[in-house]
Amino acid sequence: RLSLQGSRDGGGAWLPIWMSTGKSSGWFLTNVNLTSYIGVEDLQLRFVSLAGFNPSGTVAVDAILVDANIISPPASCPGNVAVNSGFDGSFGEWAQSPSDDRDWQLKSGATPSVNTGPFGAAQGSQYIYFETSSPVQTGDEAILYGPCRNLTGNWEITFKYHMFGAAMGTMRLQARVNNGFWFNLWSLTGDQGNAWRQATIPLSYPNGAKVEF
Numbered sequence: 001r002l003s004l005q006g007s008r009d010g011g012g013a014w015l016p017i018w019m020s021t022g023k024s025s026g027w028f029l030t031n032v033n034l035t036s037y038i039g040v041e042d043l044q045l046r047f048v049s050l051a052g053f054n055p056s057g058t059v060a061v062d063a064i065l066v067d068a069n070i071i072s073p074p075a076s077c078p079g080n081v082a083v084n085s086g087f088d089g090s091f092g093e094w095a096q097s098p099s100d101d102r103d104w105q106l107k108s109g110a111t112p113s114v115n116t117g118p119f120g121a122a123q124g125s126q127y128i129y130f131e132t133s134s135p136v137q138t139g140d141e142a143i144l145y146g147p148c149r150n151l152t153g154n155w156e157i158t159f160k161y162h163m164f165g166a167a168m169g170t171m172r173l174q175a176r177v178n179n180g181f182w183f184n185l186w187s188l189t190g191d192q193g194n195a196w197r198q199a200t201i202p203l204s205y206p207n208g209a210k211v212e213f
Contacts (some may be wrong), residue, residue: 006034017032020139031100077147079147088121089123108120108121132169154204161199164191164195169189
């Protein structure tokens with residue numbers, strides 16, 4: 001097992017950021033999101049390898065890059081225009097990232113794996129989903145960029161989500177303001193039961209701020 005860990009206090013306490021287990025041959029590229037560490041002045045990172053029961057095997061790491069805003073979202077940014085997105089027939093104003101590990105899929109009806117996912121859309125006939133069952137590996141990401149807006153006044157974002165299954169990971173809603181760093185608006189981890197649930201997050205930024213999701 002290979003894991004990447006982070007410390008906010010100069011090495012006093014370490015928390016896992018990314019982890020991969022199992023056996024594979026070849027070099028693999030992984031992008032790890034560090035937005036949860038924005039504002040940390042003494043961030044330290046370390047790789048930790050844990051040997052398995054099989055005595056044969058090698059863990060290797062190479063070509064490490066720590067950089068900001070590697071992936072760029074769509075550029076168009078209209079003014080105070082509401083976003084009302086269902087997913088019947090298309091992704092609408094939302095766009096797949098070209099640089100993540102997996103893609104979101106359009107779906108009507110139940111998801112293909114047993115004991116996971118919804119049986120149908122929360123509204124309309126289609127929804128988008130990210131299948132976290134095998135062959136997806138721990139740490140794989142599926143990023144969907146939303147529209148940006150120049151916001152004036154008080155706004156909020158409301159969405160429905162469904163997180164059901166034993167292999168459930170983490171879902172995050174992130175934003176960035178005026179081309180700054182991406183940061184978490186909302187985050188949830190683990191099985192939340194077989195039901196659509198709703199989240200509402202207030203958006204409070206300076207008038208005219210360019211906000212991207």
